[in-house]
Amino acid sequence: MKRAAQATETPQVGRSVPRLEAAQKVTGRADYVHNLRLPGMLYGKVFRASVAHGRIRGIDTSAAQAVGGVYRVVTAAEIRAIVPEPYHGPAFHDQPILAIDKVRHIGEPVAVVLAADPHVAEEAAALVVADYEELPAVFDEVEAVDSPAIVHEALKPAGTFPDLKHLKGRTNTNVALDFHLRRGDAERVLAAADHVFEHTFRTQQVMHTPLEPLVSVAEPREGSLTIHTASQSPSFVRIELARLLGWPENRIRVRTPFVGGGFGAKLYIKLEALVAVLALLTRRPVKVALTMEEQFFTITKHAATFKIRSGVAQDGRITARQCEVWWNGGAYADIGPRVTQKSGFTACGPYDIEHVAIDSYALYTNLPPAGALRGFGIPQLVWAYESHTDLIARALGMDPIAFRRKNILREGRQQATGTPMQDAAIDKVLERLAVLLDWEQPFERGSGPLRRGRGVAIGFKACISPTTSVAMVNLTADGSCIVYCGTVDMGQGSDTALAQIAGEVLNLPTESISVVHSDTDVTPYDMATLGSRSLFHMGNAVRLAAEDARAKFRALAAEVGLEDAEGPIVDVFRRKYGMQAGNVIGTASYVPSYTPPDYATGLTPNATPFWMVGGTGVEVEVDTETGHVRIARLVNVADVGTPINPKIVATQLSGAAIMQLGFTMFERMEFDAAGQLRNASLAEYKIPGMLDLPAEMTSEAVVAEQRTGPFGAKGVGESGTFGVSPAIANAIEDAVGVRLTSLPLTAEAVYRALCAARGEPLGDDR
Amino acid sequence: MSATPRTIRFRLNGQPVTAQVAPHENLIEVLQARFGLYGARESCGQGLCGCCTVIVDARAVSGCLFLAAFADGAEVATVEHAEGEAALDAVQEAFIEAGAFQCGFCTPGFVLMTRQLLAENPDPDDDEIRHYLSGNLCRCAAYPEIIDAVRLAASKNRRQS
Numbered sequence: 001m002k003r004a005a006q007a008t009e010t011p012q013v014g015r016s017v018p019r020l021e022a023a024q025k026v027t028g029r030a031d032y033v034h035n036l037r038l039p040g041m042l043y044g045k046v047f048r049a050s051v052a053h054g055r056i057r058g059i060d061t062s063a064a065q066a067v068g069g070v071y072r073v074v075t076a077a078e079i080r081a082i083v084p085e086p087y088h089g090p091a092f093h094d095q096p097i098l099a100i101d102k103v104r105h106i107g108e109p110v111a112v113v114l115a116a117d118p119h120v121a122e123e124a125a126a127l128v129v130a131d132y133e134e135l136p137a138v139f140d141e142v143e144a145v146d147s148p149a150i151v152h153e154a155l156k157p158a159g160t161f162p163d164l165k166h167l168k169g170r171t172n173t174n175v176a177l178d179f180h181l182r183r184g185d186a187e188r189v190l191a192a193a194d195h196v197f198e199h200t201f202r203t204q205q206v207m208h209t210p211l212e213p214l215v216s217v218a219e220p221r222e223g224s225l226t227i228h229t230a231s232q233s234p235s236f237v238r239i240e241l242a243r244l245l246g247w248p249e250n251r252i253r254v255r256t257p258f259v260g261g262g263f264g265a266k267l268y269i270k271l272e273a274l275v276a277v278l279a280l281l282t283r284r285p286v287k288v289a290l291t292m293e294e295q296f297f298t299i300t301k302h303a304a305t306f307k308i309r310s311g312v313a314q315d316g317r318i319t320a321r322q323c324e325v326w327w328n329g330g331a332y333a334d335i336g337p338r339v340t341q342k343s344g345f346t347a348c349g350p351y352d353i354e355h356v357a358i359d360s361y362a363l364y365t366n367l368p369p370a371g372a373l374r375g376f377g378i379p380q381l382v383w384a385y386e387s388h389t390d391l392i393a394r395a396l397g398m399d400p401i402a403f404r405r406k407n408i409l410r411e412g413r414q415q416a417t418g419t420p421m422q423d424a425a426i427d428k429v430l431e432r433l434a435v436l437l438d439w440e441q442p443f444e445r446g447s448g449p450l451r452r453g454r455g456v457a458i459g460f461k462a463c464i465s466p467t468t469s470v471a472m473v474n475l476t477a478d479g480s481c482i483v484y485c486g487t488v489d490m491g492q493g494s495d496t497a498l499a500q501i502a503g504e505v506l507n508l509p510t511e512s513i514s515v516v517h518s519d520t521d522v523t524p525y526d527m528a529t530l531g532s533r534s535l536f537h538m539g540n541a542v543r544l545a546a547e548d549a550r551a552k553f554r555a556l557a558a559e560v561g562l563e564d565a566e567g568p569i570v571d572v573f574r575r576k577y578g579m580q581a582g583n584v585i586g587t588a589s590y591v592p593s594y595t596p597p598d599y600a601t602g603l604t605p606n607a608t609p610f611w612m613v614g615g616t617g618v619e620v621e622v623d624t625e626t627g628h629v630r631i632a633r634l635v636n637v638a639d640v641g642t643p644i645n646p647k648i649v650a651t652q653l654s655g656a657a658i659m660q661l662g663f664t665m666f667e668r669m670e671f672d673a674a675g676q677l678r679n680a681s682l683a684e685y686k687i688p689g690m691l692d693l694p695a696e697m698t699s700e701a702v703v704a705e706q707r708t709g710p711f712g713a714k715g716v717g718e719s720g721t722f723g724v725s726p727a728i729a730n731a732i733e734d735a736v737g738v739r740l741t742s743l744p745l746t747a748e749a750v751y752r753a754l755c756a757a758r759g760e761p762l763g764d765d766r
Numbered sequence: 767m768s769a770t771p772r773t774i775r776f777r778l779n780g781q782p783v784t785a786q787v788a789p790h791e792n793l794i795e796v797l798q799a800r801f802g803l804y805g806a807r808e809s810c811g812q813g814l815c816g817c818c819t820v821i822v823d824a825r826a827v828s829g830c831l832f833l834a835a836f837a838d839g840a841e842v843a844t845v846e847h848a849e850g851e852a853a854l855d856a857v858q859e860a861f862i863e864a865g866a867f868q869c870g871f872c873t874p875g876f877v878l879m880t881r882q883l884l885a886e887n888p889d890p891d892d893d894e895i896r897h898y899l900s901g902n903l904c905r906c907a908a909y910p911e912i913i914d915a916v917r918l919a920a921s922k923n924r925r926q927s
Contacts, residue, residue, distance in 0.1 A: 030870050490869055491867075
């Protein structure tokens with residue numbers, strides 16, 4: 001690249017550049033779909049199911065329709081006039097835009113009232129009446145395996161996935177997907193093992209709770225539709241709406257400005273198909289904005305049950321492990337089958353185990369749907385295998401870190417799938433935790449009612465594969481640069497990091513680069529912003545696109561005889577076009593190599609483009625009189641490769657850990673026996689606030705490099721969640737000798753366990 | 767929804783304004799729909815998250831629970847206020863320098879509460895910061911950075927005065 005006036009010798013990557021959009025955010029001027037109002041716009045308010053499982057006998061909309069100011073009330077019948085098969089989903093086409101024939105969970109959308117005044121729509125929606133023939137319902141993921149209550153009459157896998165084809169048309173089952181991995185002969189080795197340990201762990205259903213609740217707006221034009229949506233996957237929205245409507249992709253435009261938090265809630269189709277059909281039916285712009293309460297009925301995180309069994313040799317080596325995991329997917333599959341498989345294959349943990357058997361099941365139940373939430377199932381798995389690991393070490397009288405040191409997967413060794421570990425600093429993360437915790441030093445254990453303990457846990461995750469990102473880098477005639485990419489900045493700082501990558505290649509200051517947000521008419525395809533994939537995949541695409549722009553610019557400079565000139569970039573364009581005009585556009589796509597797992601064994605030599613590693617160490621203080629647990633210290637260490645922006649990386653790590661602290665200590669969706677959620681509001685569903693922070697907190701990335709990543713970097717959005725829950729449970733046992741096997745670790749749960757341990761169980765625990 | 771709208775007059779970010787408001791409309795709806803101010807935003811709808819923070823007569827209120835009609839005659843300020851020529855005040859600068867946000871949806875509420883905290887207590891310790899800001903939620907959990915930002919803003923203010 002030529003030395004332009006504004007160019008810089010300073011490296012752009014590795015620098016803690018403040019977020020490019022920082023001023024917009026602190027002044028309240030950042031653009032969210034939440035803010036969007038269009039002329040003539042109607043507001044849609046959803047009428048929701050009041051039974052967990054029922055056949056719809058009839059829907060009476062007359063009272064709602066009679067409310068002054070109501071424009072129209074819409075049910076599935078009207079939708080089918082324009083979309084005959086209105087079922088969507090990323091893995092299974094099982095979710096209707098509005099309920100058809102049956103409702104499958106309380107809170108499922110049944111009808112929508114449209115009005116120019118949202119208060120009118122809300123008032124009228126309360127007047128819709130539906131009549132149901134109630135059906136038996138199932139809520140527990142393990143019971144769902146054999147339950148006579150069947151949530152879906154037949155499985156409807158999306159046609160595009162070869163590995164789901166065998167499920168098509170399967171009836172009389174709630175098992176949406178079963179994934180199996182067999183490496184060696186775990187059964188035989190367990191039978192002969194020196195020690196065998198078996199435990200069962202459970203996690204609860206929780207919700208993402210983005211503070212910008214789900215919101216979409218559809219804007220109809222003649223023969224086309226523009227969807228403005230708070231979405232993590234604009235390209236998916238375009239393709240799925242095109243499929244539903246039978247339109248070519250270019251008639252649907254999906255735009256996403258900044259997103260007020262996502263965490264996996266805003267993926268695939270949520271409100272987009274609904275606003276699209278409403279706009280087509282009314283020929284008016286339509287906005288549907290959920291309340292915080294409605295979000296709880298829309299998308300959640302899987303509750304899970306995990307049975308884990310390990311054989312351990314006399315010397316402390318784990319020789320075999322069996323894992324059975326049941327994922328509570330709720331009423332619609334969403335991305336649950338992919339969680340089951342693509343996270344399932346790491347269920348045996350970051351350990352070097354010769355004989356492994358994994359069975360992982362995605363279950364339908366009559367609860368609100370579950371999808372991806374910051375970790376794609378990994379935090380549920382780590383909760384189980386790291387609690388189990390700690391229990392084994394204790395039973396063998398071994399130090400928990402020494403036990404892990406003996407068993408962890410080291411560079412080059414094969415993970416359970418047979419994929420060799422590369423650029424996965426599991427050992428470094430473990431050792432750094434030990435140092436930060438002063439693990440070898442004596443530990444003050446407290447006295448009287450306050451007892452102190454400490455614990456560690458480490459987890460790992462394979463990035464979902466294969467996925468594609470495409471990017472464009474535009475070098476304008478004055479030498480300024482615009483990056484076009486479909487990655488959605490929902491707070492993770494992708495605009496800034498991707499600008500740093502382009503700036504590094506083009507030798508331009510990051511602050512001078514602008515990033516165009518997702519607009520599927522403008523920005524090229526991107527699979528989605530999920531699973532910590534963007535910095536790696538889009539980062540590589542932007543790097544390659546910037547290199548392409550650089551090469552094209554050099555060719556242009558050579559063409560006009562300025563290849564060796566030191567002047568500003570604009571000279572080259574002036575020489576070529578006779579004035580400040582033209583531009584150079586670099587493009588690139590990035591898709592890593594991948595080998596799908598063998599269907600029968602789950603084995604593959606190439607399961608993932610990169611591994612994420614995260615570990616947590618905690619010190620807790622337990623009040624034995626109340627069960628209250630105070631987190632005195634929380635230490636997070638991760639392998640993030642080489643950070644592009646160290647400050648944003650540290651914030652991502654600590655933010656993820658604090659979020660997981662909520663899922664660990666108090667967040668829980670509570671259902672009554674009828675499947676009705678009892679705490680669908682922030683008044684009753686508490687998320688972490690300032691006063692829930694650990695007294696002391698450290699987040700750190702180990703020195704590492706992801707050689708295939710852009711400038712050595714890889715994803716970081718989820719790694720801070722992995723170890724938090726089991727590290728705290730391990731520390732509680734270390735402090736007071738009781739083991740909790742279900743989340744959350746409330747004071748009540750600790751107190752009950754303490755009472756039971758001293759032989760005085762509370763009445764309802766007897 | 768047949769309730770009769772009434773006209774209210776108040777000062778908004780220093781300027782006298784009037785608005786037709788229905789009895790059920792809250793302050794956020796009026797700020798957004800009539801004045802195009804989106805910095806205060808409704809999230810939980812229960813006054814528990816702080817995203818809708820607005821300053822009414824020099825006191826922070828939850829705009830989602832504050833009926834617009836009660837703003838009649840009041841002095842109302844939003845995060846958009848105090849954007850003078852310099853654009854950013856010490857609190858906003860400190861939030862940027864400390865990297866005290868991720869998605870930014872809750873940030874205006876934190877900025878307003880921090881201004882109010884520092885007006886009452888120019889040199890708060892960490893415990894005072896945590897308690898004062900405990901009514902504002904950040905799901906991205908940039909809390910450690912927010913605490914840093916408040917301390918930084920306090921020191922910026924001290925340097926200026």
